[in-house]
Amino acid sequence: MAANVNPVDIKPDLKKGVNGFGSFKVALATVLTVKIVLDLATFFEYPPVVIEELSNAASAGLLMIRYMEERGQIEPTSIMTLLCALKKMCLSGIEMRVRKLYEEHTGRLCSSDDHSKAQLEGKKNDLIKYAKTAYRKQYETAKPFPSMNKCNVNRLFVQGGIYCSAQEGDFMQKPDVLESLDSYNDILSSPKTKSNRKIIEADPGFGKSTLASQFVYDWCTEDPESPLKDVEILIFLQLRQLEGVKSIYTAIKHSIVPEDEDIDDSCIKEILKVYKKSVVMLFDSYDEYPDKNTKTHISSIIEMKMFLDILVIILTRTLNLPPNLHPETKRIRLTGFGVAERRNYVLKAVADDVQLADRIEEQLQRNPFLRDLCQVPLFSTMVAHIAHERPEIEIFSTVTRFFTYVIACVHNHMKIKKDANTEGPAFENELAKLYRIAFDGLTRKNQQLAWENTYLVSELGQEFYDNYIKLGMFAQEVVFDISQCRYKTEARIWHKIIYEFYASHHLVWILSEGASSAASSINVKETLNSINPLDLQYVHRFACGLHKSAADIIIKHLQETKEGRQFAILCMLEQEENSDQFRQSVKDLVSRDIYITFFHAKLLQRSTIQVLEVASANQHVYRKTASMQR
Numbered sequence: 001m002a003a004n005v006n007p008v009d010i011k012p013d014l015k016k017g018v019n020g021f022g023s024f025k026v027a028l029a030t031v032l033t034v035k036i037v038l039d040l041a042t043f044f045e046y047p048p049v050v051i052e053e054l055s056n057a058a059s060a061g062l063l064m065i066r067y068m069e070e071r072g073q074i075e076p077t078s079i080m081t082l083l084c085a086l087k088k089m090c091l092s093g094i095e096m097r098v099r100k101l102y103e104e105h106t107g108r109l110c111s112s113d114d115h116s117k118a119q120l121e122g123k124k125n126d127l128i129k130y131a132k133t134a135y136r137k138q139y140e141t142a143k144p145f146p147s148m149n150k151c152n153v154n155r156l157f158v159q160g161g162i163y164c165s166a167q168e169g170d171f172m173q174k175p176d177v178l179e180s181l182d183s184y185n186d187i188l189s190s191p192k193t194k195s196n197r198k199i200i201e202a203d204p205g206f207g208k209s210t211l212a213s214q215f216v217y218d219w220c221t222e223d224p225e226s227p228l229k230d231v232e233i234l235i236f237l238q239l240r241q242l243e244g245v246k247s248i249y250t251a252i253k254h255s256i257v258p259e260d261e262d263i264d265d266s267c268i269k270e271i272l273k274v275y276k277k278s279v280v281m282l283f284d285s286y287d288e289y290p291d292k293n294t295k296t297h298i299s300s301i302i303e304m305k306m307f308l309d310i311l312v313i314i315l316t317r318t319l320n321l322p323p324n325l326h327p328e329t330k331r332i333r334l335t336g337f338g339v340a341e342r343r344n345y346v347l348k349a350v351a352d353d354v355q356l357a358d359r360i361e362e363q364l365q366r367n368p369f370l371r372d373l374c375q376v377p378l379f380s381t382m383v384a385h386i387a388h389e390r391p392e393i394e395i396f397s398t399v400t401r402f403f404t405y406v407i408a409c410v411h412n413h414m415k416i417k418k419d420a421n422t423e424g425p426a427f428e429n430e431l432a433k434l435y436r437i438a439f440d441g442l443t444r445k446n447q448q449l450a451w452e453n454t455y456l457v458s459e460l461g462q463e464f465y466d467n468y469i470k471l472g473m474f475a476q477e478v479v480f481d482i483s484q485c486r487y488k489t490e491a492r493i494w495h496k497i498i499y500e501f502y503a504s505h506h507l508v509w510i511l512s513e514g515a516s517s518a519a520s521s522i523n524v525k526e527t528l529n530s531i532n533p534l535d536l537q538y539v540h541r542f543a544c545g546l547h548k549s550a551a552d553i554i555i556k557h558l559q560e561t562k563e564g565r566q567f568a569i570l571c572m573l574e575q576e577e578n579s580d581q582f583r584q585s586v587k588d589l590v591s592r593d594i595y596i597t598f599f600h601a602k603l604l605q606r607s608t609i610q611v612l613e614v615a616s617a618n619q620h621v622y623r624k625t626a627s628m629q630r
Contacts, residue, residue: 020105021076021106023105024101024102024105027101028098028101029059029061029062031097031098031101032060032061033060033061034055034060036091037054037060038051038054038055039089040068040082040085040086041054041067043085043088044068044071044073044085044265044266045247045265046067068082071264071265072262072266079098079099079102079110080110081264081266083095083098084270085266086098120267120270120274123263124232124233124274124275126263127256127257128232128233130256130261130263131233131256134255135216138213139152139153139213139214139216140152142210142213143472143475143494144349144385145381145382145385146410147409147413148385148472152217153210153214154214155348156210156348156349156381157211157213157214158337158345158348158377159183160206160334160335160337160338160377161180161335161337161338161341162180162183162184162186162333162335163179163180163335164178164179164181164187164190164192164193164331164332165177165178165330165332165333166178166179166192178333181193181332184211184215185225185226187313188227189227192330193330193332194330195328196304196309196311196328197312197326197329197330198313198314198329198330198331199313199314199315199321199322199325199330199331200313200314200315200333201317201331201332202318202333202335202336203317203318204317204376204378204497204500205377205378205379205495205497206334206335206376207377208284208316208317208334209285211315212282215234215236215282216236219280230278231278231279231280232278232279233272233275233279233280234281235280235282236281236282237251237252237281237282237298238255238284239286239288239289240288240289240449240450241450241477241479241480242289242290242296243290243291244291244482245291245296245480245482246291246294246296247265247296248298248306249269249297250265250482251297253265254480272307276307277309279307280310280313281311281313282312282315283298283302283313283314283315284315285315286316286320287316287317288447290446290448291446293445299322299324302314303324303325304326304329319534319535320534335375336375336376337375337376337380338375339361341377341380342360342361342374342384345380346384349384351388356387356388359387360384363387364383367395367396369396369398370383370396373396373399378495378497386406398545398573398574399538400542400544400545401545403501403542407501410471427464427467430460430461430464431502431505432505432509433460434502435503435505435506436506437451437456437459438493438499438500438502439507441499441503442499442500442531442536443503443530443531449492449493449496449499450477452488452490453476453489453490456491465491469491473493473498474491474492474493475494476490477490500536500539503539504539504542504543504546505542505543507527507539507543507550508543508547510522510524510527511524511527511547511549511550511553511554512547512549512550524553525557528553528554533561537567537570540554540571541567541570541571542574544571545574545575548575551571551572551574551575555568558571
């Protein structure tokens, strides 16, 4: 340890050696009374279980010293974190006494305030460096389509429609009053969106995470056109990775700081406090946040109970907003692609080929359903990349048929090692297991959208897992498991809509084969209640498109609630229109009020009109049925 000590830091008149950190700790324990220990533990935000342990310990001082050393709050070469804490707690006398004990026992001079500020400035610069390194992995590994190569998000990003909510409505009868924004940078800088809390909301597939990655790219590259160019520290967190993490400082440390670096929670806390005027926080995937129903720093920050002076941006699905939002919170809505945006994406991200862009648009004009579906940027990118590989785009009339086709295109790239005599589709058993895993994950109280890679290999087999990794259908990421205090490798399906597509297959099995089995203990009503249509609308829609009997059960279930009736329209259009079941579903639906509003997506608007047209065309059938019943 002496080899790491700068000679100028040693007092020449001290007789103690620099190896006296152990004796310092013994002396420190006599200074730390139970009250000081508990006050320090509270200041450092130790977990309640640790504070309780300290309050009951025979030697609270020694136990506190152990915890501080484990957390890097005291070290052989520095105790500045402890000294700063005592000073802020107005314990200047204790702070001076501890400082003197440290110098006497170790022979080291404690840093001056100026030196301490210089150290903090250095730690801040280190944090910025680590953040840019960590974020680069995020924005340089974007995948527009599973079988495509990874690329920089700036190559893919195309801005769609962006509106801010000037006045909130009530969802069904009174729509929000929306004002258009010219640029995604206006989210940060426009007077219309001025607030330290901003929610960016959109339906699934509308590019929330892509926009978040573009913000990160702009900050890391110091884009001169970006309002983030003057921001020193950008904290970007994937909320889906923070299960069990109560502290924002712990979340930042394990998301950004390398394992072998010595920036601890208290240091990060001090950096955010001192430099708060130049900090922006970006929270992606709130709708996938496992602890959204738990009190954490994240919830306190969103509710503006922490970091009032820091700009915080939260991205989430439209129908999964955080509760208890502060009245000053501004809501921004992404509304998707029009013709110009679709064309821009093809030319920028697929191929600089005007003829290809023209061909795709001509084919979309011949297929109104697919054209409206392409308002969703995710679907538009799928169509663009498929059209690049194939001369003609198939005609689709339902979302289910479109997704079935997309997944089939991806699976065609799988390297299959299969006995020619084996019957049935390749990997049929493995896919059935994956359908169940996806369904169980989505319907948990706290959704599970990622699994440890070893678990998936044990369930699906190494060959299937490797194929899905190579295809891009599984994405691997290293995350910190707070419950086991270790890093682990997890895999997740490429996009949440793919989860819902897979989960719908298992739901169909439950509603058909599973529930009808004599040995089955499946409760159909309970199963359907576990699938929130406001969050998992595609599970219902895909299941209705996959199986007629399942569709009848699902639509009847959705029509029992006010919110579900609007989604029932989309589910009905996944069926064949000429069936008796379809006509009966239409009759039941139009017997009550139906609303069409501006803020509904074009596909929902078209679907609603289509249902009303079916009802109008079949009025004579409904009258005849009613007459017979009388």
